[in-house]
Amino acid sequence: MAVLDPSLFEPDRERRPEALAGRKSLAFWSDVWRRYRQNIPAMASLVLLIVFAALAIMAPLLATKRWDQVDLFATYQRPSLEHWFGTDALGRDIWLSVWFGARVSLAVGLTAALAQMAIGVLIGCFSGLRGGRVDMFIMRFVDIMIAIPFLIWVSLFMLVLQPGMSSIIVAFALTQWTDIARLTRGEVLRLKETEFVIASTSLGASHWRLITRHFFPNILPVIIVAVTFQVTNAIFGEAFLSYIGVGIQPPLTSWGQLVSMGISEMRDNPYMLVFPSLAITLTMLALQLIGDGLRDATDPKLRR
Secondary structure, eight states, X not given: OOOOOGGGGSOOGGGOHHHHHTSOOOOHHXXXXXXXXXXXXXXXXXXXXXXXXXXXXXXXXXXXSOTTOOOTTSTTOOSOSSSTTOBOTTOOBXXXXXXXXXXXXXXXXXXXXXXXXXXXXXXXXXXXXXXXXHHHHHHHHHHXXXXXXXXXXXXXXXXXXXXXXXXXXXXHHHHSOHHHHHHHXXXXXXXXXXXXXXXXXXXXXXXXXXXXIIIHHHHHHHHHHHHHHHHHHHHHHHHHHHHHTSSOOTTOOOHHHHHHHHHHTTTTOTHXXXXXXXXXXXXXXXXXXXXXXXXXXXXXXXXX
C-alpha cells in the first residue's frame, strides 16, 4: 500500500487569499478605515471635528477668566488680539462663549444620537423579528410619528419637561428614533432569510441572541452612518430650541443661544452672529461629509 506524502496536506503558502488577490487581506474595520482615508473631504471633516472638540474641552480650561465674566469696561469690542471673536453687551469674551457653548451643543448632539440609536435598533429588531400584526402596528405608529414634524414633537416635550440640557436629550431620544427603527427593521427582514440566521433559529437561539450575535454586528455599519446624520439633526434642533427660548437656560450657554443674542445685535455688531453661526455651519457640514464618507467606506459594492 502506497504511503502518501504528508506535504500534500500542507497549505500552499504561495496561494493564500492575499497572494491571489494581489494585496494583503484586511479585517472589515481595517478596510473601512483604509477606504475612508482615501476620501479627502471626509478626512478633512474628521480633523475639523476633532479640532472643535479639543477646543471645546481645552479653551475654557486654559482661559484666565470665565466665559460669563462680566466686564462693563470692554463691551461691544470688535475682534482683536485681546478678544479674538470680540465681546458682547456685557463685555463677555465671545471666543470663550463659543467653545463653552460647543461643549453643550456637541454633548447634546452625541448623547441624543446614541440614545436614538439604542431605542431605534431595539424596536426595529423586535418589529422585524416578530413580524405579522406586531410589525404592522409598530410601523403604523412610526408612520404617524414621522408625519408630525419633529420640531413640533420636541417643542411639546419641552413644554412638559423643564427646559434644560437633559430635557432636550430625553425629548430627542423619545421622538427621533423612527428613522433608525425603520432602517433596522429592513435590515432584519433581509437577514432573517440568510442561512446562518435560519440555522441559529433551528438550533433554538433566542431573539436576544439573534439580535446581539447576528443582527446587530451585521447592521452596525449602516447604523453608524445613520447616527452621524442624527447628530446633525440634534445639534440643529438644540440650536432652534435655544433660539426660541425653550432650550438651554442660563447659566449654561450653547451655539443656539449665542445665535439668538447675535441676531438682536446683527445690524450694529454682526460679528456676534457670524462666529456662532459659522461654528454651527462648519460642524453640520463636517458631520454630513463624515456620514457620506462612512457610507461609501462601508458599502461593499464600492470596494476596489
